[in-house]
Amino acid sequence: MFINYAARELTFKIVYYGAGLCGKTANLQWIYDKSNEDRRGRMVSLETESDRTLFFDFLPLDLGKINGFQTRFQLYTVPGQVFYNASRKLILRSVDGVCFVVDSQLGRFEANLESLESLHDNLDGQGYKLDDMPNVIQYNKRDMEDVLPISELSAALNPRSVPEYEAVAVTGEGVFETLKGLAKLVIKKQQQGN
Secondary structure, eight states: EETTTTTTTTEEEEEEEESSTHHHHHHHHHHHHHHHHGGGOOOEEOOOSSSSEEEEEOOOOSOOOEEEEEEEEEEOOOOOSSHHHHHHHHTTTOOOEEEEEEEEEEHHHHHHHHHHHHHHHHHHHOOOOGGGGGGEEEETTTTTTTTHHHHHHHHOOTTTTOOOOEEEEETTBBBHHHHHHHHHHHHHHTTTTO
16 A cells, blocks of 8 residues: 555555466556546556566545545556566565456366465565455456356355456456455555455
8 A cells, every 4th residue: 555645645556467468468458448547547458478567557436545544555466477476576566456367268267276275475575465455356348158057156266255246347247246345345444444
């Protein structure tokens, strides 16, 4: 969290993490496109040969203030490909909340497991534990034909029973619900002084 006393703003960093092509970028693009222009910053895209990292910040309209400070959220995606692990680690620095995006397709099950292990490893390397921070899971691509049942995905990827959301990020289904759920957890943790 970053505190701007002059503007009376608290800025929280939320990272969308998951395997390559799971829908992280689609989530951020949908949020950006549907957010009020005067309440959001500029979208920044850092592109590599085969992936990209997106970033923008915005002031949500309905999540309230904390001790008189307006809340602002910076949203990031991480590159999905394994060989960009150094970038993932860098993006996770000073993170306040994580949305783990799952590709619900049967053929992507192993990639989801590897990505979740990578998330734990990268957080551990910075002294964080996923168990101690606000996080949610989004089961994306629920509109595809070869998706695994939520119960099976949840059993393998969500042993702690953090909040879960179903989504189709390219159409916006479940996108704002996921973000709002995570943002509320981030604010609650801050209000509790943790």
